[in-house]
Amino acid sequence: MVNDSVLKALLEFRRKRNWEQFHKPKELATALAIEASELQEVFLWKTEEEVGHLLSSPSRGKVLDEIADVAILLSYLCHDLGIDLNAVVLSKMNKNEAKYPVEKSYGNAKKYDES
Amino acid sequence: MVNDSVLKALLEFRRKRNWEQFHKPKELATALAIEASELQEVFLWKTEEEVGHLLSSPSRGKVLDEIADVAILLSYLCHDLGIDLNAVVLSKMNKNEAKYPVEKSYGNAKKYDES
Amino acid sequence: MVNDSVLKALLEFRRKRNWEQFHKPKELATALAIEASELQEVFLWKTEEEVGHLLSSPSRGKVLDEIADVAILLSYLCHDLGIDLNAVVLSKMNKNEAKYPVEKSYGNAKKYDES
């Protein structure tokens, strides 16, 4: 997720405020979904071109902040649940390789169970 | 986010399927929010105790898979937008330090603008 | 959803601003998900007891506003897609009756495909 020194700073931020008590896994998952939704909101009603402009304007900072919030929550969650993110990503990618074989999925974004 | 070799594998997975065309920033943000929501769903209707049981049962795998999906989308998004996740997290944490001073926030999860 | 006169007012609100152009079904679905997430945010980090207090405090207005936003988007979506909400709810409830037979589901919130 983030590197060890950033993770350490995040944990210190939380410990100093005595916020571990609020960070139950279910609450963290909710907070993560809320932040992901706030990222979506930055792009809402915008065309692809307008999103492009936004990303090279000062408003890019809003996107970075929301992405950071998602990453912060994900870091806490992985830390608290003892999850090795690289390992779970590789494991999930292997499952996706099976669900989406190249010959069937090339240039085709249909879900594996979609006709 | 994930380490360089995992990121390389993710990019290769995508390239082989010719899926870059679908990964516009706005779509990736939507996909990220959907996966974060699926993580929430694993915990829905469950008490804290039931979540604890789930996390030490075979169903833990579902949690890992959903967290992996979130991390995968976040990795693509950061890659495509040229975002240094450690840097943006540190920057956001600094803003949060100002919004949530320890003396005001100790043991208190209220939002900075909440009375 | 909402009654005919409220729906008429919503459509008039939109027409006056020439916003129909933004209300493509996919965008409306995204906006709906964002508003539902904002409703969640009002309750984030709060215990059941704290939610109870909030709901009988002046902050109740925030909950009402977010619920209204969800209902507004849902109303536009149903209008634009020609959906009879009462009919689709009844149809879905009938499916749920089959997926969740009383004898198996009594006092049990497990998903139908959850062991």
Next chain:
Amino acid sequence: MVNDSVLKALLEFRRKRNWEQFHKPKELATALAIEASELQEVFLWKTEEEVGHLLSSPSRGKVLDEIADVAILLSYLCHDLGIDLNAVVLSKMNKNEAKYPVEKSYGNAKKYDES
């Protein structure tokens, strides 16, 4: 939301399964957000044209089911919190009239606080 007879059927569905115990406001809000996200998923990776095709294909049923799920959760929430949906929608629309004056908002979907 839904009419009185549909609401009565929904409440009966819930009562028969003894599910009121799970329907705390915060959980209902989470369930609502999850269903709204599932609606988004039906449209994910699809162009506007593909969404149009989907909506006039047999897959339209998936859209109707997800919209029904959103409406069901919203109906329970409004019932349990004693919310008159028509009233709160009108009240919120009045606020939106002030935030988005026609002369400033005509053909422009920018958020009221967006530059």
